[in-house]
Amino acid sequence: MQPINIHLADDHQILIDGIKTLLNTIPEFSIVGTSLNGAHIYEEVTQNKTDILVLDISMPEKDGIQVLKEFGEKGFPCKVIILSSYDDIKIIKEVMKLGASAYLTKHCACDSIIEAITSVMTGQEYFCKSVQTKIFETATKNNPKLKPVPLAIAGTLTDREIEIIILISLEYSGKEISEHLCISTNTVETHRKNIMKKIKAKNTISIVKYALKHNLIRA
Structure with missing residues (x-):
């Protein structure tokens, strides 16, 4: 099995070193490069055949949003996971529209980054729990x-599936769910x-009945 080549970009060396130490515990992961600014990331990830770029938003010379725009103009050389201290919903939606595949906040990085890399490599979008909750709460605010608090359902349903059941029951279309949750329409359909x-x-109708039965929405 080929290793997953990972490039880390953040303006704090201590954070790069910490993530590097964590990811080096996974035999399937290979750290092939690091960057302390965004100036030459496109060239660097292209040269080192990167599969995953873990990218901060706030960096000198060229920030993460500018890097994503450059990727969009030149063609994405790899998948991008945003790792940021920001949890502003506008920023989250912007970077996902620009082509990022995942968004993590730095306080949840240790818990989520391995899962994020694995998910993104299988073609899925990924959000750490706090970001996922914030996106969902924004999508359903004042409905x-x-x-008041969606109840967890015992069984095999994931948190994301429960959220989508709720949104379907609130009459959101597939396109609207995609836009509100910052995921692709293909992911919604899956x-x-x-x-x-x-x-x-x-x-x-069966999904709506299920939501009502399990007290996920009001009648």
Whole structure:
């Protein structure tokens, strides 16, 4: 099995060293480069055949958003995981629209970065738990049908699937779910199919009935 080549870009060497130490415990991961600024990241990740770029937003010379824009103009040489101290929803949505595949805040990096890399390499979008919760809360803010706190459901449903059940039940379209949760429409459709299989739903009405039965929304 080929190793996953990872490049780390952050303006704090201590953070790079910490993540490097963590990722080096995984035999399948290979740290092939690091950057303390964004000036030459495109050239660096292209030369070292990077699979995953872990990228900070706030960096000297060229920030993470400018790097993503450059990738968009020249063609993405690798997948990008944003690792930032910011959790502002506008910034999260902007970088995901620019082509990032995942967004983590630095305080959850140790818990989430390995899972994020694995998920992104299989073609999935990924958010650490705090970011995922913030995105969902923003999407459903002030909706009168939403329960104050969505209840976890025992079984095989993931947190993301529960959120999508709720949004489907609140009459969000697939496109709207995609836009609000910062995930692709293909990902939404994959979640929908998995949900229907897990809860044995035949159609959208069955999903709504499930949400009502499990107190995820108000009637």
